[in-house]
Amino acid sequence: MIAVVTILCAFPLGLFLRSHLAANLAYAVAYLWAFVFQGVYLTRMWVxxxxxxxxxxxxxxxxxxxxxxxxxxxxxxxxxxxxxxxxARRRARTPAHA
Structure with a gap:
């Protein structure tokens, strides 16, 4: 579950959010949600x-x-x-629309 969230969310968040801090925070929130969900699921299976x-x-x-x-x-x-x-490289190459 956390591997899927990492693969599906991490790169696109870094690509589309201008703020590196916001992208890291959004990824951390998505990862931690998946981590808790996975932990509960695995604990239920273990019990x-x-x-x-x-x-x-x-x-x-x-x-x-x-x-x-x-x-x-x-x-x-x-x-x-x-x-x-x-x-950032893509945004630097693309001229800004007025």
């Missing part, structure tokens, strides 16, 4: 007996889940930055 996302032992911390989520968050900010760079 039902599925241990494919989280370990069976409740005392074990799912470190790899956190690493992957943090990595996707960082990749998203990179995509926002690339989108912002491409958008």
């Amino acid at each position: 039902g007996g599925d241990d494919s996302a989280f370990p069976k032992d409740a005392d074990t911390i799912p470190v790899m889940y956190g690493v992957v989520c943090a990595g996707l968050f960082g990749v998203g900010f990179g995509l926002v930055a690339v989108g912002h760079l491409v958008g």
Whole structure:
């Protein structure tokens, strides 16, 4: 879920929003919504007996889940930055309409 949000939202937000800060904030809000939604979904599955996302032992911390989520968050900010760079170059080449 968070990978889909990252792929679908990060680059276009950087491309179409003039403010880099606004693009980063919009991406962070979309990512964090998806993160919470995904976390609730996976927790419900875990409570039902599925241990494919989280370990069976409740005392074990799912470190790899956190690493992957943090990595996707960082990749998203990179995509926002690339989108912002491409958008700024496109706006600089296009003459302003009066």
